[in-house]
Amino acid sequence: MKEGKDDQIIIEIPKGGYTPIITLKHNFQADIKQVGETEFVFSSEPKLAILPFVDLTADGSMEYFTRGISEELSVILTKYEDISVFNFNAFSKENIKKDTLKKQAYKRGVRFILEGALNKAGDQVKIFARLTDLSVDKQIWAESYTRKLDLENIFEIQESVSREIANILCSEYGIILHQLTVDFYNQEYRNFDTYSALLKFYYFEVHQTHEAYNDLYNSLIRITEDDPDSGIAVALLSTLYGNRYMLDFPDSDKSYEMLGELSEKAAKLSPNSLIVQIVRVFKYFVYDEKERFLALAQTCLARYENSSLRTGSLAFYLSLYGKWEQGKDLLDKIMQKNITYPLFFHGASTLYYYRKNDYKKALAEAFKYQIPGIFWAPMLRTAVLGQLKQQADAEKEIQHLKELKPDFEIKAKYLIGLYVKEESLVNHILEGLRLAGLKL
Template sequence: MEQRLAAVLAADMAGYSRLMEADEAGTIARLRTHRIELIDPAIAKNKGRIIKTTGDGMLVEFQSVTDAVKCAVEIQQRMHRRNSDVPQDRRIEFRIGINLGDIIFEDDDIFGDGVNIASRIEQLADVGGICVTAAVAIQIADRLEVSVEDLGEKTLKNISRPVHLFRIGLEYSLAAQPADFDAKRSVSKPSIVVLPFNNMSGDPDQEFFADGLTEDILAELSRRHELFVISRNSSFVYKNRAVNVREVAEKLGAQYLVEGSVRKIGDRVRVTVQLIDAANDAHIWADKYDRKLDDIFAIQDEITAAIAATLPGRVEAAQRDQLARTKPANMAAYECALAAKVLHHRGTVADNEQAQILIDRAVALDPGYAHAHAWRACILGQAWVHGWCEDKDAVWNEIVAALDRALALDDNDADVHRILAAVNVNNNTLTTARYHQERALSLNPNYDLVVVQQGELLTWLGQPDEGIEWIRKAMRLNPHHPERFWSHLGKAHFAARQYGEAIEAFMHLSVMDEVQHAFVAACYGWLGDKIAAAAHMKKVRTLHPEFTVESFLATLHYAQQSDVEHIRDGLVKAEGNEGFPAANDSTAP
């Protein structure tokens, strides 16, 4: 038994019994989503420790009163935004009470007067509000910019003495939102349910494989912060039942359904999977996987990885199709971010400018949307890398600020760390880039953009053979991968001195820019094919008349000087005796 002073946060869901009676599966699924997306990350970020959870509430310990209050304010403010377009009778809302007192710790549980008071004052809090004791109010008076309203002394159940209570004021103003904001939920991420895969083998022993595959897919998709994934408890209600897609979707609040089957044929297993748009019962994507039953668990891992890598891209493609029919004035934060990403990937000055406008709107609609802040950094980073900005220093400061904000909001978003790694590569801080890349990979090892970036980074670090393996893995994970993966593969093969393979990879590109033409020219230079090398150098000069070797090398991020000299020598060979004009040569074309 241990006793110490601690801040205790008690939270309880308002109207839990009513919500469960009306829609048990849907309520559990929505509550789980709020836990994964908001509540648990907010607790972790503010250094809290969950001591106990019940169906509708929890007790959390904090070493710091200010951390406890900051966590409570963040949860209530963000829950208010999430509920903005949810009917009143379906809203999930919390009451929160915070007390500072002596706590008894025993067997991973907490007891004592301090805990009892926190639980009692939580019941007196407003729905969506925060109630604190005087000890808490005194501690935060000069430390947090929140308003505190004196509620006077209250008599609490089973507490002998009156307790002085305060209410924390919460700002729910929509002033920061555009005038045409239509009260849609600011982050309307696509929701998806994975129904239990059917065992079509007639072999009961295969049942565990079908269930395990479903659970693994659920777990992997839950890593993707751009998706709301309905919980296993909700989806497995439909195991071995004939289902109506629209009814299931309406019941669970899902826009998309994944269903599939497992069939054993001799020494092989076939898994089929399909993605369905619940609104119109349309099949968006389907695939099948045939594997030999050498190691059923390895097969399960492989198929899970392939499905988890492919599905989010198919969902995003479907969302883009819907977005094309949406008036920009009515876009919510998620939709703005999605449209901004589409424009970013087009890679032109005009598209980048429009992407900046849309991503700024996403941030304004939901300042707590970490994904939007991360992509704002990425889009500004594109402008910074290509020189599409007048003041590069000012833009760089904006990039750093956006990434700091994204990281503070959600340290467990793989995309946040992926973009941090990419920006640090472009700033030639490869050690920092490697940290964030490894963090992104640990958070989502089957995210094709993270996997391919691992290959890129290893190539820059002088390990191109390993880089090739990672890039190939990303291509296998997502057969619908972006075309630029071929460019990454070509650069890795070049760094590995595999010129024929590099040229073959670059030839998969429908259109090449001056950088890709330069790499192909260097490949032909090393192979001694002067005619082909000259042809690609001509393309380089056509696309970028002011091209010089030094300015080109300055855009690369090799950690080893030998790799820099390798590309330099290849370009010199490609150019023949004419050589390259230096960066400050007045005769440069």
């Protein structure tokens, strides 16, 4: 039989399994060698190419749908400012048959390829998507999405599936940046640029270790000395100073001033950058400029809903400023959609339940807040355990708290008030700490 011999995609069901494997029917390594004689070097920045999704239906009746998904993906993915997106949807079927797309991507330094296909049975459509890392010529992610199709929900399906794929691949803790971060920490980089610092920043936000902080800080100092006009680097450095102030590190007064000075400088250098805008939101929070904070936070949420880390940070601070329902809802969605996220998000969730006197749920959230070196985690557990009258467990947390912050009992109200903007909740936390045995 010769049927199917010219198809560009092969769908195989492995023996003993049910999940289809989608492969391209050509020798890609041969294509690579034809690009040039010199050894290829990928761009240090993340680049993603979107190939046209393929219609696998027998009569080819769903090509409009596959084109729609590809276009929707290109629109949504472009909103992730950390990823450079190349849209190859304009290529014709003839170009695809000539297997030019991956070669074109390769020439542009693109490391990651997103491709997919669609099939239909009755009123059900199944959309396949996969991500290939060209640096190792290996599929690193694949998923299928089944939806019931009717004339009323075509656009809804295209948009929902595209958003889900985009979040999994391109959020700050998505597959692409995670892979790049792993690669970064497995190598020695002599040249520190803004993007490498950004990877370090995402790593620090998750792990919150002193080593990660020092590594990031030293990188940012070097970058801002070499390139003082890098708005993103200046903004990230501003954030580190803000964290030092909020956690009452030495020279906190200087850190407070540097947060304000550098955040405003970053805003002048890169006014349209989401990272820079989020840092300004943080600055307004620290400086307790409530009206400015709420206005800019809501503006950022409306414009940049795709950014997991930055949306999560906004939700965290909105919660602490009293917008508990909005903040908790956003945090829940982010934590459900992302395997990796900053564990300090659970601090806001702990306080959400604590202020409702739901101490059992608060304690469950507090035990998810496991960041070594940050006194807030044992402090919150101490307050909850105090309310639950679990003295033995509370004493262990108190010991840990005092090891991390020996002067906590003297500064308790001040330290809590830096983050928690509701005085009634500050007093509620102090009550729990006293019940646990702390002498404030």
